[in-house]
Amino acid sequence: xxxxxxxxxxxxxxxxxxxxxxxxxxxxxxxxxxxxxxxxxxxxxxxxxxxxxxxxxxxxxxxxxxxxxxxxxxxxxxxxxxxxxxxxxxxxxxxxxxxxxxxxxxxxxxxxxxxxxxxxxxxxxxxxxxxxxxxxxxxxxxxxxxxxxxxxxxxxxxxxxxxxxxxxxxxxxxxxxxxxxxxxxxxxxxxxxxxxxxxxxxxxxxxxxxxxxxxxxxxxxxxxxxxxxxxxxxxxxxxxxxxxxxxxxxxxxxxxxxxxxxxxxxxxxxxxxxxxxxxxxxxxxxxxxxxxxxxxxxxxxxxxxxxxxxxxxxxxxxxxxxxxxxxxxxxxxxxxxxxxxxxxxxxxxxxxxxxxxxxxxxxxxxxxxxxxxxxxxxxxxxxxxxxxxxxxxxxxxxxxxxxxxxxxxxxxxxxxxxxxxxxxxxxxxxxxxxxxxxxxxxxxxxxxxxxxxxxxxxxxxxxxxxxx
Amino acid sequence: xxxxxxxxxxxxxxxxxxxxxxxxxxxxxxxxxxxxxxxxxxxxxxxxxxxxxxxxxxxxxxxxxxxxxxxxxxxxxxxxxxxxxxxxxxxxxxxxxxxxxxxxxxxxxxxxxxxxxxxxxxxxxxxxxxxxxxxxxxxxxxxxxxxxxxxxxxxxxxxxxxxxxxxxxxxxxxxxxxxxxxxxxxxxxxxxxxx
Numbered sequence: 001x002x003x004x005x006x007x008x009x010x011x012x013x014x015x016x017x018x019x020x021x022x023x024x025x026x027x028x029x030x031x032x033x034x035x036x037x038x039x040x041x042x043x044x045x046x047x048x049x050x051x052x053x054x055x056x057x058x059x060x061x062x063x064x065x066x067x068x069x070x071x072x073x074x075x076x077x078x079x080x081x082x083x084x085x086x087x088x089x090x091x092x093x094x095x096x097x098x099x100x101x102x103x104x105x106x107x108x109x110x111x112x113x114x115x116x117x118x119x120x121x122x123x124x125x126x127x128x129x130x131x132x133x134x135x136x137x138x139x140x141x142x143x144x145x146x147x148x149x150x151x152x153x154x155x156x157x158x159x160x161x162x163x164x165x166x167x168x169x170x171x172x173x174x175x176x177x178x179x180x181x182x183x184x185x186x187x188x189x190x191x192x193x194x195x196x197x198x199x200x201x202x203x204x205x206x207x208x209x210x211x212x213x214x215x216x217x218x219x220x221x222x223x224x225x226x227x228x229x230x231x232x233x234x235x236x237x238x239x240x241x242x243x244x245x246x247x248x249x250x251x252x253x254x255x256x257x258x259x260x261x262x263x264x265x266x267x268x269x270x271x272x273x274x275x276x277x278x279x280x281x282x283x284x285x286x287x288x289x290x291x292x293x294x295x296x297x298x299x300x301x302x303x304x305x306x307x308x309x310x311x312x313x314x315x316x317x318x319x320x321x322x323x324x325x326x327x328x329x330x331x332x333x334x335x336x337x338x339x340x341x342x343x344x345x346x347x348x349x350x351x352x353x354x355x356x357x358x359x360x361x362x363x364x365x366x367x368x369x370x371x372x373x374x375x376x377x378x379x380x381x382x383x384x385x386x387x388x389x390x391x392x393x394x395x396x397x398x399x400x401x402x403x404x405x406x407x408x409x410x411x412x413x414x415x416x417x418x419x420x421x422x423x424x425x426x427x428x429x430x431x432x433x434x435x436x437x438x439x440x441x442x443x444x445x446x447x448x449x450x451x452x453x454x455x456x457x458x459x460x461x462x463x464x465x466x467x468x
Numbered sequence: 469x470x471x472x473x474x475x476x477x478x479x480x481x482x483x484x485x486x487x488x489x490x491x492x493x494x495x496x497x498x499x500x501x502x503x504x505x506x507x508x509x510x511x512x513x514x515x516x517x518x519x520x521x522x523x524x525x526x527x528x529x530x531x532x533x534x535x536x537x538x539x540x541x542x543x544x545x546x547x548x549x550x551x552x553x554x555x556x557x558x559x560x561x562x563x564x565x566x567x568x569x570x571x572x573x574x575x576x577x578x579x580x581x582x583x584x585x586x587x588x589x590x591x592x593x594x595x596x597x598x599x600x601x602x603x604x605x606x607x608x609x610x611x612x613x614x615x616x617x618x619x620x621x622x623x624x625x626x627x628x629x630x631x632x633x634x635x636x637x638x639x640x641x642x643x644x645x646x647x648x649x650x651x652x653x654x655x656x657x658x659x660x661x662x663x
Contacts, residue, residue, distance in 0.1 A: 015651045016644050022626055024644055026651050028659060036545065038501035047638070052648075058662040064499065078499040085501045096663040117660050129544040129568060143568055145546035147575035147637070155641045157648055161624065193486055194538040194564055227541065229567050250658035258658040293486045293541070314485045314536060314585075321484070411543075413495040432490040432542060434513050 002268025004165045005234050006200040009140040009265065013123050015157055022159040028122040030152045031108045032059040032095065034086040035413070036127030040150035041089040051093040052156045058117065059090045059097040062107045063413050067376050067403035070100055079414065093153075106379020106405045109133040109347040113217065114381050116246025120235035120262040125152055130347050130429065131230075132223040136216035137243070138235035138265045140200070143224065163229055164274040166199040167267075170207040172281040177463060179357075180215035181349060181427070181446035183207070183279075184222040185287040185297045191277060193295040196228030199275065202267060203233050207281035213242040214353040221348045222429050225294035234266045286461045288334055289431045289444040291322035296431075298334060300449065300461055306330035325433055326441050327421065334459050337443065341424040342373040342454040343436070344447055345403075346410040349427035350378025352385050354447040359391040361451035361462050362398040368457030373400035373450075374416060376408040400454065412437045425453040469577045471634035475558050476604040477531030479595040479614075480521055487535055488542035489569060493551040495543075506551035526599035534591045535562045540569025549576045559605045561612060561621070563588050574627040575637065581605060581612055581621035590617060607632060 003011070016024040030053075037059070044051070051057060064079040074080035083100070090097035098104040104111060109130055112118040120138035125131060127149040134141035148158055168187055188195075201223050208216070216233050223231030240259055243249045250258045286300040296319070298305065307319040307330075323330065328337070344350075344358050355377065367373045375395045377383035383405050386392055392402045409416040410428035412435060418424055420439025427450050431442040443459060452460040497509035514520045521527060533552065539562040540548060549572045552560065560578065563585035573580045594614050595601050604613045605621075607628060612619050630637070641648075 016647050020625060024641060024647070026648070026655075028655075029662070035498050039503045039546075042501075042503065049638070055661040055663045076499075082499050082501055117662065119660060122659070127544060127546075129542065143544040145544055145549070145568060145572035145575060147546060147572065151638050151641065154638050155645075155648060156652075157641055157644075159626075159637060159641060161626070193541055194566075197564065197567055224542075224568075227538070227566060248660040248662075250660070254658035257656065261656065261658075293488065317483075318485050411495050413498065430488075430490070430542060432488045434494055435490050438494070438513060 002271035004267045004271045004273060005138060005202055005232055005265055006140060006163065006165050009121055009123065010162060012121065022161045024157050025123060025160050026157055027125050027152050028056060029112070029117055029124045030057045031112055031124070031126035031131070032057060032149070033062050033108050033128060034082045035063045036146050037089065037149055038082065038085045039146050040153055041093065043150040044093070044153055049154045051095060051153045054094040054096070056156060057095045057153070059086055059095050060105055060108050060111050061086060061100050063407045063411065065100050065406040066415050067406050067408050070404045103380050106381065107347045107350060107407055109221065110350060110378035110382060113137070114246070114379060116243055116249035119243060119258070120239060121265050125158065129224040130221050133217050133221040133347055135220040135223065135230050135232040136213060137239055138232060138262065140230055140232065142230040163200045164198050166196065166201050166275040166277065167273040168201050168203045169276065169278045170203065170205040170281050171278065172207060173210065174207050174281045174284060177448065177461060178284045178286060179446040179448060180211055180218040182284055182287040184219045185289065185294065185444060186284055187279065188222065188226045188295050189297040191226050193225060193293050194227045196223060196226035199228050201226070201228045201231040203231060208233055209236065212353060213238060214351045217351070218348055222294065225429060235262045286446065286449050288449065288459055290326065290328060290334065291319065292325055292431055292433050294429065294431060294444060296322055300334050300459060302334055304328045304330050304332045304334065335464065337459045338457055339425045339443070339453055339459065340371065340422045341418060342371060342450050343409040343424055343426040343428060344374065344450050345376030345378060345408050346428035347378060348429040349447050350376060350382065352382050354427065355382070355386045355391050358447045358451035359394040361448060361465070362400065362455070363394050365398055365455050367399035367454045371454055371457050373454045374403055374409055375400050376403040377405045379405045409436050411435060425450050425459060469634045469636060472577060472579055472607050472631045474604065474606045474608065475531065476602050477558065478529065478600060479532040479534050479591060479603045480527050480530045481592040481595050482521060482533060482535040483592060485536035486538045486541055489540055489545050489548040490542055492540070492548040493545065498545055498547050503550065504554060506547060507554040510551040510555040529556065531556055531558045532603045532605065533557050533560045534588060534595065535560060536588065537562060537564040537585060538566060540566040544568045546572045546576065549573050549578050553578055561588065561591065574631065577631065579605060579607060579631060581623065583612060583619055583621045587612065587619040
């Protein structure tokens with residue numbers, strides 16, 4: 001019997017296998033950030049252990065960093081202490097680091113791919129659940145906890161039980177105006193926040209093959225919101241073209257050898273997935289969330305549901321709590337939900353194509369009165385690329401705020417937060433209670449919906465602007 | 469790590485599904501660089517509500533958390549495990565756990581007992597009727613016992629063995645240092661390096 005893509009990558013990294021025990025898996029790349037690493041480095045120090053492979057480890061500062069005044073010391077002393085701890089640990093253990101102010105700084109999941117470090121067939125981990133992003137390249141990439149961070153630092157391996165595999169087959173073509181974000185939000189609403197638990201998802205089918213690398217990253221990024229450890233997309237010409245020429249990409253004979261290997265990284269025709277979900281791309285429409293987990297979503301053309309719309313009593317209770325927290329009335333058309341803030345950025349949608357898509361909508365238009373819009377590039381490189389294209393001027397002329405790179409308002413760990421009861425349309429990945437600031441109310445949307453929403457002040461698609 | 473064999477304590481009924489790690493410990497508490505001292509951070513937003521179950525004096529000293537399905541979803545923050553442990557919990561019982569949270573729990577010595585949802589419901593009802601009701605979690609027998617009820621729970625064999633023995637993962641792995649070095653010598657030349 002043939003193997004799935006995930007099984008091929010797994011099997012190529014097994015250091016040790018024994019009956020009744022987890023496989024010991026080699027890790028090709030370990031990304032590190034300031035939040036989930038200090039206790040891991042402390043553990044090494046206590047045990048007198050070195051970092052086994054600093055040359056397969058890369059640190060960057062993203063979760064805590066401010067997105068204005070980055071030339072000044074970080075104002076919050078606790079955030080500053082955490083960033084400084086990372087710098088000290090990187091220096092002490094010889095780990096390369098891209099600090100605030102460096103041209104390579106940015107969100108860890110934006111930095112890896114843009115440097116060309118993220119390549120097909122690799123195993124990639126980071127103390128961050130959105131490590132699933134890197135699966136867009138056909139890598140097996142997943143988030144880990146701090147104990148595992150310490151384990152990888154010390155041994156460059158992880159003991160793991162094999163994941164099950166699930167195919168998410170997306171047939172047909174996405175209609176115009178429907179994005180990767182709409183697709184993944186639809187998948188999560190379909191299978192639920194626990195639907196992917198224990199699985200590696202492999203996204204496949206015509207609609208997936210047609211996506212750019214950045215759109216594929218958006219999809220794989222949110223695999224964790226369906227409960228999956230990882231999401232993967234088999235590498236193809238789109239993948240190779242994206243990697244070629246990047247600073248850490250192979251070159252010369254190495255490039256030829258690498259591509260020859262990468263071409264083998266497809267699920268065999270006779271491989272069997274443990275589960276399969278089939279989605280018809282042509283039926284998809286812009287999709288937004290109404291509740292407090294990423295599975296609580298509806299088409300933008302839909303309405304806020306009522307608890308009674310759900311059959312499972314657990315779902316009914318969850319809906320009741322979510323509606324109360326979100327301050328929404330069942331039956332309200334989603335297009336009538338007014339927002340205070342629009343956030344464009346994050347490891348989900350903070351790349352250059354996301355900024356271009358939003359700028360195309362904002363060009364010649366204004367952000368609605370009373371709405372603030374933050375545009376936060378995912379990395380310094382993305383920021384510089386956007387400025388070279390004049391996108392920063394488009395955003396500023398529309399009345400949006402053009403910021404420095406970082407995680408920003410995705411997670412309420414830095415100065416960019418929502419106030420209590422403040423409502424956002426956000427291109428990030430989580431609409432949990434308080435995620436963007438205590439009491440804040442988050443609607444997850446695509447960059448296109450974010451931009452149109454900023455203009456109308458209510459959840460909107462670009463088509464709504466043309467109609468007006 | 470302290471070995472875990474049998475634990476008896478009182479329970480806290482957390483009647484909620486999809487309790488994500490942002491609820492277990494909000495992001496602002498993740499800025500600390502220590503491994504301990506997160507008891508104040510546990511469910512910090514929900515604890516501002518006087519009616520929240522942890523604020524009920526009858527639940528003081530409880531060590532077994534009983535939650536709805538999909539407990540621990542979202543962020544990979546291991547601080548969620550530390551906060552639960554620092555507060556005093558030794559066991560979380562649920563009908564479905566998020567993968568990363570469950571893995572982190574095993575590393576840190578917090579037992580996650582996976583039971584059928586009807587066991588969760590029965591436990592909720594029993595402990596709400598009597599907050600002093602002792603709940604016994606036996607890792608050797610893989611059972612949860614309360615009142616006249618004994619239910620079995622699921623846990624991965626290897627995680628169970630590690631918890632019973634109180635073993636450190638890194639120490640176990642370093643016994644395979646030779647195999648790791650041999651694997652490294654076989655890695656392809658095109659594999660990227662960060663430095």
